Amino acid sequence: MNKIYKLALISFIILVLPSMSMNAQKSGDDNTSSSQSSIGELSSTKSSYANPVYNKSSYTKFNINKISTWIKNNGNFDITPDSTAGLVYPIGSYKTAVFQSGFLWGGKIDGEIHAGGSMYRQGTLPGRVINGVADNPNDPDVRIYRVRRDFLTNDLLSEAIDGAGSNAKEIREQYQKDWYEWPSAQGAPYEDLNANGNYEPEIDIPGVSGADQTIWFVCNDFDSITTKYLSNSLPMGIEEQVTIWGYNSESPLGNMLFRKYTLINKNVEQKTFTDMYVSMWSHPSIGNIGDNFAGCDTTLDLGYSYNGGSNDAIYGATPPAAGFKLIQGPLVQGVLSDTAAFKNKYLTGMKNLGMTSFYSLLDCDCPYFDPFKGFYNTWTPYFYNILQGLHSSGGQPSKNPLTNQPTKFLLAGDPITGEGWIDGLMYPPRDLRIGSVSGPFNMAYGDTQEVVFAEILAGATEGLDRLQAVTLLKEYSQFAQDHYDKSFYLTLPPIPLFPNDKSENVVIDPILIWNSVIEAKYYSIQVATEKGFNNIIFTKNEISDTTFQLTGLLNSTDYFWRVRVRDNYGSSYFSKVFSFTTQADSTKPTLAVSPISTEIDFEGGELSFEVTNTSIGTMNWNAV
Numbered sequence: 168m169n170k171i172y173k174l175a176l177i178s179f180i181i182l183v184l185p186s187m188s189m190n191a192q193k194s195g196d197d198n199t200s201s202s203q204s205s206i207g208e209l210s211s212t213k214s215s216y217a218n219p220v221y222n223k224s225s226y227t228k229f230n231i232n233k234i235s236t237w238i239k240n241n242g243n244f245d246i247t248p249d250s251t252a253g254l255v256y257p258i259g260s261y262k263t264a265v266f267q268s269g270f271l272w273g274g275k276i277d278g279e280i281h282a283g284g285s286m287y288r289q290g291t292l293p294g295r296v297i298n299g300v301a302d303n304p305n306d307p308d309v310r311i312y313r314v315r316r317d318f319l320t321n322d323l324l325s326e327a328i329d330g331a332g333s334n335a336k337e338i339r340e341q342y343q344k345d346w347y348e349w350p351s352a353q354g355a356p357y358e359d360l361n362a363n364g365n366y367e368p369e370i371d372i373p374g375v376s377g378a379d380q381t382i383w384f385v386c387n388d389f390d391s392i393t394t395k396y397l398s399n400s401l402p403m404g405i406e407e408q409v410t411i412w413g414y415n416s417e418s419p420l421g422n423m424l425f426r427k428y429t430l431i432n433k434n435v436e437q438k439t440f441t442d443m444y445v446s447m448w449s450h451p452s453i454g455n456i457g458d459n460f461a462g463c464d465t466t467l468d469l470g471y472s473y474n475g476g477s478n479d480a481i482y483g484a485t486p487p488a489a490g491f492k493l494i495q496g497p498l499v500q501g502v503l504s505d506t507a508a509f510k511n512k513y514l515t516g517m518k519n520l521g522m523t524s525f526y527s528l529l530d531c532d533c534p535y536f537d538p539f540k541g542f543y544n545t546w547t548p549y550f551y552n553i554l555q556g557l558h559s560s561g562g563q564p565s566k567n568p569l570t571n572q573p574t575k576f577l578l579a580g581d582p583i584t585g586e587g588w589i590d591g592l593m594y595p596p597r598d599l600r601i602g603s604v605s606g607p608f609n610m611a612y613g614d615t616q617e618v619v620f621a622e623i624l625a626g627a628t629e630g631l632d633r634l635q636a637v638t639l640l641k642e643y644s645q646f647a648q649d650h651y652d653k654s655f656y657l658t659l660p661p662i663p664l665f666p667n668d669k670s671e672n673v674v675i676d677p678i679l680i681w682n683s684v685i686e687a688k689y690y691s692i693q694v695a696t697e698k699g700f701n702n703i704i705f706t707k708n709e710i711s712d713t714t715f716q717l718t719g720l721l722n723s724t725d726y727f728w729r730v731r732v733r734d735n736y737g738s739s740y741f742s743k744v745f746s747f748t749t750q751a752d753s754t755k756p757t758l759a760v761s762p763i764s765t766e767i768d769f770e771g772g773e774l775s776f777e778v779t780n781t782s783i784g785t786m787n788w789n790a791v
Contacts, residue, residue: 225293225311228331231380231413232421233257234624235329236265238411240293240311240384242285244268245449252452256489256624258329262481264489264624266452270428271602273551274403274443274610281400282547283388286448288540290397291386295353296406299435301389311384312350314373318342349373354408354429355383358738360691360708360731361700370706376737377654378412385409387433398550399543404434419646423623425494430616437612444523444554444606447491447620451601454481460590461601462578462637463525467644468493470525470603473582474633475596487626488636492644494651495619496520496605509617511654520605524556524575527590528600534558534565535577537600554604568593583634621647650735660739661690661713661730670747675720677747683713684732694728698744722752
């Protein structure tokens with residue numbers, strides 16, 4: 168860092184830092200009007216912009232398992248609407264482990280560096296992009312959507328206690344609204360139970376297949392004032408669809424949530440993005456925000472934070488560890504033997520990039536300082552250097568202090584054994600920011616990229632110290648990858664057993680039977696009166712057994728039925744269609760009367776019959 172830059176840094180600190188003081192409770196960047204006005208008074212090569220204002224923003228909570236955290240539909244994660252640390256772990260403890268997090272990117276258009284996404288400042292606004300025009304973020308359908316599959320049967324009192332709404336009734340009504348207004352046409356995932364390609368709220372289940380809670384929103388970087396507020400670079404032209412999901416489970420799944428970021432190049436000039444990188448950025452807050460350490464595990468594609476001392480002011484002797492694992496990296500060309508995950512299937516000849524660098528940023532006059540936001544020259548090229556695994560200023564390679572060898576992965580040692588470059592060798596416990604990076608890749612106009620991270624917490628349990636929490640975090644990290652990978656393998660459907668296919672003379676209240684599937688959570692059946700299932704008359708989900716009795720069927724009618732299974736990793740497709748025909752009504756004798764004049768001899772009892780007029784005219788008869 169040269170002398171001129173040091174003087175600029177000192178001036179910036181004098182002007183800005185009094186309004187940017189950061190502690191475990193309050194945001195330290197620009198969430199207050201005082202900090203915005205201070206930044207606005209400074210000048211740079213490219214002008215700085217105040218925080219863009221839009222009237223309608225949309226918050227919701229992820230809280231289906233042991234994690235409770237806030238999410239906003241402009242890409243802001245893990246921070247409360249009041250700008251305090253937002254991720255609580257374990258849920259109900261009122262102890263926070265993450266202050267804030269967001270998804271960032273950097274790339275080039277015609278050789279010029281651009282950067283955007285979300286961190287302390289957001290460079291994106293809510294809404295999708297249609298024909299080069301971004302939605303008005305104040306439109307009523309431009310909001311965040313949240314569903315859980317048991318919202319009708321769960322009392323939702325725990326959600327009310329958690330602050331997801333003022334009461335259970337309000338929360339349930341919002342769940343129902345989001346269920347019926349689920350934006351499947353915009354890209355939100357759902358389970359198409361009747362496989363007709365259309366979302367039908369009375370039949371289908373919104374959200375990620377098998378997930379207990381799903382949150383979805385879409386945002387974009389098309390507003391230049393917004394992008395300049397973060398990085399003072401012009402918009403790239405990105406639509407960003409975000410899917411968050413999780414599981415109410417006692418397994419390790421109960422300690423994590425998944426985030427899928429779908430990026431689409433919708434550049435108005437149809438430009439290609441080159442040398443793109445993406446990063447999951449976070450500001451850890453393991454209890455006391457000022458005593459954290461960081462690390463990464465390159466074998467697990469995991470970046471994490473943990474407590475720097477044996478005791479934390481908030482968590483005591485059992486502080487948790489928190490991390491982000493790259494589950495599915497950007498898609499790039501591979502060799503014929505490679506396979507890559509993309510859009511819920513595997514592609515041959517392609518591969519997913521892993522974690523290509525890891526950074527830890529500090530408030531210091533050092534090679535690892537956190538660049539100043541809102542100024543192109545002091546943030547965009549600096550952060551792009553960081554994405555490449557270089558020092559922010561100057562772009563020199565980082566060096567492992569133990570080996571003096573260049574590395575793109577800071578703090579990749581093992582804090583459990585003390586081997587390698589671990590945190591604490593160079594700096595004491597402190598307030599820090601961390602990020603996992605993947606790249607480079609290119610995106611032509613119209614291209615789509617998917618990136619999936621798992622946000623994982625571990626520890627905060629009696630008997631587990633800070634380092635044991637790191638060990639557990641790594642175990643959970645592997646579990647998360649195994650779970651996600653298995654979701655790509657096809658679960659085979661059950662086999663219908665009874666009634667036999669094409670059975671006749673079946674009772675009108677038959678018991679359907681199918682075979683059992685290993686690790687099944689539950690089954691779903693559909694019944695129709697037409698083989699193509701265009702007229703489904705009955706659907707039943709979440710059947711725990713392998714039998715189900717139908718009622719209310721009609722006599723002498725053809726019925727078609729099929730069954731599917733759900734396990735911990737998703738749903739199968741529907742089984743082969745079986746059919747049966749119900750028996751005739753034995754209580755009513757059927758008489759074929761022909762010709763028109765007919766006599767019937769009958770002695771004793773009652774005789775009832777039906778007469779159908781198949782000709783034009785009037786039927787007359789005499790009772791004798």
